Amino acid sequence: MRIDPFTLELADPLVTAAGTIDAREGFTVAYRHRGQRGVGEATPLPGWTESLEACREALHRAAAAADENASDSDGSGHGPALLELDAAETPAARHGFATALLDADARADGVPLYRWFDADVGTVSSVPVNATIGDAPVEKTVEAAEAAVADGFEALKCKVGARSVAEDARRLRAVREAVGEGVELRADANAAYDRETAREALEAFASAGVSYVEQPLAADDLAGHRELREMGVDIALDESLVEHDPQAILDADAADVLILKPMVLGGPDSAHALATRARERGIEPVVTTTIDGLIARTAAVHVAAAIPDVRACGLATADRLAEDLAPDPCPVADGTIAVPQSPGLGREVTL
Numbered sequence: 001m002r003i004d005p006f007t008l009e010l011a012d013p014l015v016t017a018a019g020t021i022d023a024r025e026g027f028t029v030a031y032r033h034r035g036q037r038g039v040g041e042a043t044p045l046p047g048w049t050e051s052l053e054a055c056r057e058a059l060h061r062a063a064a065a066a067d068e069n070a071s072d073s074d075g076s077g078h079g080p081a082l083l084e085l086d087a088a089e090t091p092a093a094r095h096g097f098a099t100a101l102l103d104a105d106a107r108a109d110g111v112p113l114y115r116w117f118d119a120d121v122g123t124v125s126s127v128p129v130n131a132t133i134g135d136a137p138v139e140k141t142v143e144a145a146e147a148a149v150a151d152g153f154e155a156l157k158c159k160v161g162a163r164s165v166a167e168d169a170r171r172l173r174a175v176r177e178a179v180g181e182g183v184e185l186r187a188d189a190n191a192a193y194d195r196e197t198a199r200e201a202l203e204a205f206a207s208a209g210v211s212y213v214e215q216p217l218a219a220d221d222l223a224g225h226r227e228l229r230e231m232g233v234d235i236a237l238d239e240s241l242v243e244h245d246p247q248a249i250l251d252a253d254a255a256d257v258l259i260l261k262p263m264v265l266g267g268p269d270s271a272h273a274l275a276t277r278a279r280e281r282g283i284e285p286v287v288t289t290t291i292d293g294l295i296a297r298t299a300a301v302h303v304a305a306a307i308p309d310v311r312a313c314g315l316a317t318a319d320r321l322a323e324d325l326a327p328d329p330c331p332v333a334d335g336t337i338a339v340p341q342s343p344g345l346g347r348e349v350t351l
């Protein structure tokens with residue numbers, strides 16, 4: 001297993017109620033499996049995953065396990081290596097290695113990764129995406145929304161919760177006025193509110209026609225989110241998936257929508273499995289990056305493409321990066337992101 005560190009600066013930092021993301025650090029992973037060289041990316045995000053240091057240690061532990069077992073009967077140490085990587089403890093590290101394995105498997109089988117997940121989806125050439133609009137004063141928010149709609153986005157996600165509810169409501173109403181009724185408007189509070197403030201926010205945001213609010217309350221407050229579902233605006237859970245295991249979230253009846261971040265869930269395979277289970281429960285999955293490099297972003301695109309008729313996903317995040325690991329195989333146009341059709345993650349995705 002080859003593990004190489006990288007740092008990617010953001011050209012356009014993402015300002016949220018929980019802080020600003022201005023750089024991403026992680027590791028690329030390359031691994032030979034079934035005669036193919038698969039690639040992966042482990043890009044931990046403090047607060048969401050393990051630390052960079054814990055990620056590094058876990059990947060090197062997995063690499064040692066792979067080497068020790070390389071002469072196993074199946075000629076591969078991937079099983080023992082994967083067992084070293086716990087999806088809850090070190091999700092980014094598991095994501096890195098699991099992606100490399102999945103890429104190699106799908107390349108060996110000669111299918112794009114999304115069809116390796118689910119051949120029944122047929123050919124999916126693109127998936128719808130939302131524009132991600134960070135916290136900013138009302139004028140800048142409207143400017144960003146207008147630019148996104150001019151670029152063809154039909155769904156906008158605005159960060160809220162860094163300001164008062166009244167101010168955020170003014171931002172969202174101004175966006176609605178500027179873009180008209182035909183655009184889906186979402187808000188992401190990144191756990192900024194207490195229960196009372198959340199009720200005020202939902203009431204105020206409803207007047208801007210917000211379709212759902214992502215994580216209004218603290219990650220551990222499943223009961224609070226469940227109560228908020230009566231307010232007429234859908235509730236999406238995101239940070240709660242960091243605090244609770246997926247089954248607890250599905251059982252809590254606390255969400256209309258689940259935000260699935262493969263980097264946070266321990267891999268594209270975990271994210272795809274959870275999307276399927278959520279759908280079975282009538283909960284809509286939405287796949288997003290954690291502002292990752294192109295390998296993880298492309299893997300997330302494949303996860304989204306494997307979900308039939310997926311709602312707009314948070315995958316249009318390449319533009320925020322000042323630099324990337326390689327040229328982007330998933331261009332965004334007209335509110336959709338292209339899905340690579342060559343085997344694995346895509347012909348272009350190599351290290």
Ligand SMILES: O=C(O)CCC(=O)c1ccccc1C(=O)O
Pocket residue numbers: 021130131132157188190238259288289290291313314315317
């Ligand atoms: O969903 C999107 O539009 C982009 C992804 C995004 O907002 C995000 C990116 C990094 C960390 C957290 C989040 C989030 O959804 O809260």
Ligand SMILES: [Mg+2]
Pocket residue numbers: 188190214215238239259
């Ligand atoms: Mg979110």
